[in-house]
Amino acid sequence: xxxxxxxxxxxxxxxxxxxxxxxxxxxxxxxxxxxxxxxxxxxxxxxxxxxxxxxxxxxxxxxxxxxxxxxxxxxxxxxxxxxxxxxxxxxxxxxxxxxxxxxxxxxxxxxxxxxxxxxxxxxxxxxxxxxxxxxxxxxxxxxxxxxxxxxxxxxxxxxxxxxxxxxxxxxxxxxxxxxxxxxxxxxxxxxxxxxxxxxxxxxxxxxxxxxxxxxxxxxxxxxxxxxxxxxxxxxxxxxxxxxxxxxxxxxxxxxxxxxxxxxxxxxxxxxxxxxxxxxxxxxxxxxxxxxxxxxxxxxxxxxxxxxxxxxxxxxxxxxxxxxxxxxxxxxxxxxxxxxxxxxxxxxxxxxxxxxxxxxxxxxxxxxxxxxxxxxxxxxxxxxxxxxxxxxxxxxxxxxxxxxxxxxxxxxxxxxxxxxxxxxxxxxxxxxxxxxxxxxxx
Amino acid sequence: xxxxxxxxxxxxxxxxxxxxxxxxxxxxxxxxxxxxxxxxxxxxxxxxxxxxxxxxxxxxxxxxxxxxxxxxxxxxxxxxxxxxxxxxxxxxxxxxxxxxxxxxxxxxxxxxxxxxxxxxxxxxxxxxxxxxxxxxxxxxxxxxxxxxxxxxxxxxxxxxxxxxxxxxxxxxxxxxxxxxxxxxxxxxxxxxxxxxxxxxxxxxxxxxxxxxxxxxxxxxxxxxxxxxxxxxxxxxxxxxxxxxxxxxxxxxxxxxxxxxxxxxxxxxxxxxxxxxxxxxxxxxxxxxxxxxxxxxxxxxxxxxxxxxx
Numbered sequence: 001x002x003x004x005x006x007x008x009x010x011x012x013x014x015x016x017x018x019x020x021x022x023x024x025x026x027x028x029x030x031x032x033x034x035x036x037x038x039x040x041x042x043x044x045x046x047x048x049x050x051x052x053x054x055x056x057x058x059x060x061x062x063x064x065x066x067x068x069x070x071x072x073x074x075x076x077x078x079x080x081x082x083x084x085x086x087x088x089x090x091x092x093x094x095x096x097x098x099x100x101x102x103x104x105x106x107x108x109x110x111x112x113x114x115x116x117x118x119x120x121x122x123x124x125x126x127x128x129x130x131x132x133x134x135x136x137x138x139x140x141x142x143x144x145x146x147x148x149x150x151x152x153x154x155x156x157x158x159x160x161x162x163x164x165x166x167x168x169x170x171x172x173x174x175x176x177x178x179x180x181x182x183x184x185x186x187x188x189x190x191x192x193x194x195x196x197x198x199x200x201x202x203x204x205x206x207x208x209x210x211x212x213x214x215x216x217x218x219x220x221x222x223x224x225x226x227x228x229x230x231x232x233x234x235x236x237x238x239x240x241x242x243x244x245x246x247x248x249x250x251x252x253x254x255x256x257x258x259x260x261x262x263x264x265x266x267x268x269x270x271x272x273x274x275x276x277x278x279x280x281x282x283x284x285x286x287x288x289x290x291x292x293x294x295x296x297x298x299x300x301x302x303x304x305x306x307x308x309x310x311x312x313x314x315x316x317x318x319x320x321x322x323x324x325x326x327x328x329x330x331x332x333x334x335x336x337x338x339x340x341x342x343x344x345x346x347x348x349x350x351x352x353x354x355x356x357x358x359x360x361x362x363x364x365x366x367x368x369x370x371x372x373x374x375x376x377x378x379x380x381x382x383x384x385x386x387x388x389x390x391x392x393x394x395x396x397x398x399x400x401x402x403x404x405x406x407x408x409x410x411x412x413x414x415x416x417x418x419x420x421x422x423x424x425x426x427x428x429x430x431x432x433x434x435x436x437x438x439x440x441x
Numbered sequence: 442x443x444x445x446x447x448x449x450x451x452x453x454x455x456x457x458x459x460x461x462x463x464x465x466x467x468x469x470x471x472x473x474x475x476x477x478x479x480x481x482x483x484x485x486x487x488x489x490x491x492x493x494x495x496x497x498x499x500x501x502x503x504x505x506x507x508x509x510x511x512x513x514x515x516x517x518x519x520x521x522x523x524x525x526x527x528x529x530x531x532x533x534x535x536x537x538x539x540x541x542x543x544x545x546x547x548x549x550x551x552x553x554x555x556x557x558x559x560x561x562x563x564x565x566x567x568x569x570x571x572x573x574x575x576x577x578x579x580x581x582x583x584x585x586x587x588x589x590x591x592x593x594x595x596x597x598x599x600x601x602x603x604x605x606x607x608x609x610x611x612x613x614x615x616x617x618x619x620x621x622x623x624x625x626x627x628x629x630x631x632x633x634x635x636x637x638x639x640x641x642x643x644x645x646x647x648x649x650x651x652x653x654x655x656x657x658x659x660x661x662x663x664x665x666x667x668x669x670x671x672x673x674x675x676x677x678x679x680x681x682x683x684x685x686x687x688x689x690x691x692x693x694x695x696x697x698x699x700x701x702x703x704x705x706x707x708x709x710x711x712x713x714x715x716x717x718x719x720x721x722x723x724x725x726x727x728x729x730x731x732x733x734x735x736x737x738x739x740x741x742x743x744x745x746x747x748x749x750x
Contacts, residue, residue, distance in 0.1 A: 114502035
């Protein structure tokens with residue numbers, strides 16, 4: 001009896017250990033996407049929002065109808081707790097999809113450094129996508145430090161600043177201010193007229209979370225520096241004069257009590273603040289929640305302000321842009337099918353138009369503001385025009401694999417402290433520069 | 442005769458088991474998933490984590506290097522790791538007294554009810570089942586600058602940046618956690634209260650014991666086993682705080698709410714430094730183990746005063 005019990009336990013333990021040690025590849029062979037009966041299956045992870053998921057499902061269905069030898073399974077990237085974490089876990093667990101969208105350049109750099117992505121420029125047919133979609137110029141700044149392209153940008157938002165033009169008109173302004181000096185002047189007038197209003201109300205200004213720097217620091221810094229790269233390869237190449245000017249502008253706003261760095265519900269929409277960073281995705285939300293927000297009636301859009309003495313017409317901004325990647329774990333057949341699918345989608349401007357109409361995110365094309373296909377949507381939504389026009393003036397995020405750490409340091413060492421009045425702009429910049437250089441070593 | 446009856450009973454039990462298997466054998470079969478789960482979700486990840494902590498691997502790259510104790514040395518020098526260490530104890534100071542007093546109050550009040558005890562306990566237990574993300578977002582709305590609460594406070598001349606000030610951010614998160622866990626701990630304490638022999642209270646009443654004396658001298662000491670459980674659980678909670686911090690403060694301001702879990706998440710999934718994150722996780726485990734051990738010993742000393750061993 002005791003022998004039987006011991007045997008049973010031993011067998012149980014061995015099964016447990018062996019099954020726990022298995023890589024799970026037994027199951028993977030079944031879904032590997034290898035042509036089975038002539039059909040190649042590819043897994044496409046779409047952005048975790050219903051609109052983009054629906055768009056890609058529609059595209060996949062239409063493609064499958066014309067190409068019965070390819071099956072595309074579209075599903076949303078899980079956010080547990082973030083889409084980046086889910087992708088990383090999937091790659092580590094050997095269950096990565098063939099391709100996914102919603103990848104920013106920084107994250108792509110992290111994945112590329114770990115050889116998890118296929119350099120797209122090495123795949124046959126990739127150049128055809130660029131030329132048929134008319135995006136050879138738009139993709140140029142996306143080239144990574146190693147000379148390859150790892151991401152096919154889908155959309156590119158030239159991030160703009162929104163102004164409550166109705167409140168500004170009450171203060172005697174016909175146009176929003178465009179330089180630091182003009183904005184400080186406005187802040188003084190605003191505080192004199194409305195003690196409880198602020199120029200910029202944004203809790204993120206004191207939050208060191210890396211991606212938040214794209215929508216405050218980099219918008220202003222790109223304008224002040226004329227689009228300086230900040231990080232090139234593994235070197236810090238930040239423009240000190242522009243950086244200190246940017247931080248000084250924020251410091252001056254703080255001194256004028258123009259910044260409210262607290263969690264505020266809809267500060268711009270409620271008029272608590274008159275200035276905010278705006279992406280075109282906001283307009284879909286406004287249509288539902290704040291129908292009173294009308295372009296050039298309640299709000300206006302401008303490129304980021306520039307330091308005094310600089311030409312506002314030459315302002316640059318941050319490009320909030322995301323794209324598609326193909327994972328290195330995908331088989332050759334899957335990679336080929338993935339490129340062919342993208343070639344099919346982007347061979348017709350109507351598909352980009354459909355994307356634009358459904359998501360309000362400007363397709364990453366050189367001809368967005370000139371192609372007749374997009375004229376109707378831009379005419380019907382004039383607030384989207386400045387986004388389309390400024391695509392060439394928008395600088396994509398850095399392509400350093402340590403982008404998260406580096407951008408966290410911008411907040412921790414400089415911006416957050418300046419907003420809280422804990423450090424001078426020059427010292428903040430110097431500390432940040434040192435911390436970034438140490439991190440890059 | 443007795444021996445015969447006992448033997449007959451055991452034989453009957455064995456026969457009653459399905460397909461002729463003994464209870465012991467059935468038990469062993471049922472037990473089989475345990476070593477499997479233990480290996481898969483505890484033992485192997487633990488060994489794997491040890492291994493990772495000595496490498497610079499990000500879990501993705503095909504190549505990685507052994508870096509010896511470098512990850513541990515970096516972690517010991519890191520201001521964010523120092524913050525995670527101290528923030529955990531700060532959360533203990535806020536969360537444990539609040540949750541203990543609230544759970545005890547709920548338990549005593551519910552236990553004194555003549556009817557519908559279960560209904561009230563379920564009501565208080567519900568927050569434990571609620572999503573941490575949702576409750577954090579609700580609190581974020583309630584504490585926003587233009588919420589009715591803050592608008593009212595400003596009208597009194599009081600301006601509080603709830604999540605932007607280190608002390609208040611700690612309190613806000615501590616209170617959310619206390620709200621979430623009060624019902625759960627109250628359930629355990631109510632079970633403890635209902636197991637106290639009523640005769641003890643009757644004898645005390647005859648001796649003219651006041652309500653206060655009754656609570657401090659009888660209820661609390663006799664509730665020790667349940668209190669011990671809830672306190673150990675509460676100390677454990679403080680080492681695993683993540684969702685509320687992730688949603689509300691991201692570990693800020695100035696690392697004031699940066700917990701071990703936030704630090705591990707940031708390093709592993711944002712900076713893609715799984716090796717370093719493993720080293721931090723092992724340091725966190727060590728801190729947890731030592732802290733819980735000390736707490737256990739202190740609680741046992743307290744229990745001994747009342748005759749609990």
